Amino acid sequence: MFILFFGISVHAFSQQSFIERIPDNYYLECRTGYGFLIPHHLELHELQTHFQSFELSVGYLSYGKQKWEYVYDFPRVGLSLWHSNFHNSEIIGDAYALHPYICFPWYGTPASRLTFRLGVGIGYLTKPYDPVTNYKNIAIGSHLNAAINLKLEYQHKLTDRLVVNGGVDFQHFSNGSFKTPNFGLNSPSVSVGFMYHPIKPNRFDRRKVLPELYMYEFDGKKFAYTALTYYMGIKDQSFRNGDKLLATAISVELVKPLNFKHNLGIGIDVAHYFPLSVDGKDQHLTKYGICGAWHMKLWVVSFDFAMGVEVFKPDEIYLGSMYERAAFKYHFDNGFYTYFGLKALYGRADFIMFGVGY
Known part of the structure; x- marks a missing residue:
């Protein structure tokens, strides 16, 4: 009986479309931006340039499944891949960043709101400093770096599945002084994009019965x-x-x-x-x-x-x-x-x- 049930289940799942297999409230995001490098040290003026960037993300719109989701007004969480060639810079090369991120609503309604996004992850630069072959890049001394992305953005829902957004970004690369030089790369930019939900998202749920508290959560008692x-x-x-x-x-x-x-x-x-x-x-x-x-x-x-x-x-x-x-x-x-x-x-x-x- 179990083998029969398992076989029927596998067959039924195999008949589902790819869209039907996607978990609830997940979305895809695509955006492009235009920014410049800040010469925050006198030595970095030669690296200053204007550039275009591209970003692809997969994310999850929280809807109240966990207590923290509605306490923070249903933020978005996701994983983003960011790329720029810094206007074909021969000194810096290409930059890639993989950011896990969380996007907090600040003001507005679910259909139209201002948000703040924080992403911290790993960055890779193709042309770090080298005393012989790339001595002009005194900003970064290693291929691998920490990558930080801050984003203030406005989101507007066109339909239940499609959201357009635009915002102001700040991208930072640094290896944390693991290898010098490490002045870092700082770049503000503006960006626009859209988010698409393959499946209509669940409605926001503010539960009246709170879930069980864990030992690292606040229980309302006055203690230290x-x-x-x-x-x-x-x-x-x-x-x-x-x-x-x-x-x-x-x-x-x-x-x-x-x-x-x-x-x-x-x-x-x-x-x-x-x-x-x-x-x-x-x-x-x-x-x-x-x-x-x-x-x-x-x-x-x-x-x-x-x-x-x-x-x-x-x-x-x-x-x-x-x-x-x-x-x-x-x-x-x-x-x-x-x-x-x-x-x-x-x-x-x-x-x-x-x-x-x-």
Whole structure:
């Protein structure tokens, strides 16, 4: 009986059209843009150019299946592929970026609204700096980079399945000082496009009966908890080979949940840098800092932002460099989480962070 049922099910599925197999509320998006590179350092003026970009995305329009979806007014989430040849630049080459993204509604109705999109992913540049073959590209020193896309866009629904949009974008490439040079590429642009739902999306659902809370979600009680995070990364100090440091750090934060969306916290950071080469054995450095933090929660994922100041060295108290941390956390049911992000000094990349916490 089971074999017969399985055979009938497979046959029935095989008779379905491709469109019928697509899950609910998924969509395809295509857009094009026009922008320019910002010469944010004097040395980068030679790289300045105007260019056209293209972007393809597959995404999901949330409709209330999870609690966070209607708490954030039904955002869109997706995966985007971005490309530009920077007006056939012989110095920079082609750039590709793969961004997972989330698009938050800011103002308006489901039929016509202003949104903000954040995408963070991996970028690939075909012509990074090379001391012999491409010494003019002092913006980027590696093929692989972090890619960040910010987008303020207006969306207007023409039909239940078709949405047109237009907006202002900001695209950034950087390797987080993993390999110098790393001035980075910054490019604002304007873009237009459309989204198409192969299947009519589900209606938005604001459930009156809330789903079960997980241990990393806010339950309405007034409490605070301690979060311990260990992270590490590699920092390249100069154009020379073998001049890299391994950075390891511990962060301890006292976190206060404000509501289902946001947490605030204060913390202490201890970071130690030591050389990866024998020649740099005397370059050990330890930094201590205090910081304030803001966490934005999206179910099992949260965005963490912290800003702090170095407060003392082992032998003296002093007011040192400002530093910033921006990271993503993925939370597990047992309280552990993974940690990935960027640490910066006065807005300039220090190192890319990989870590775990509890």
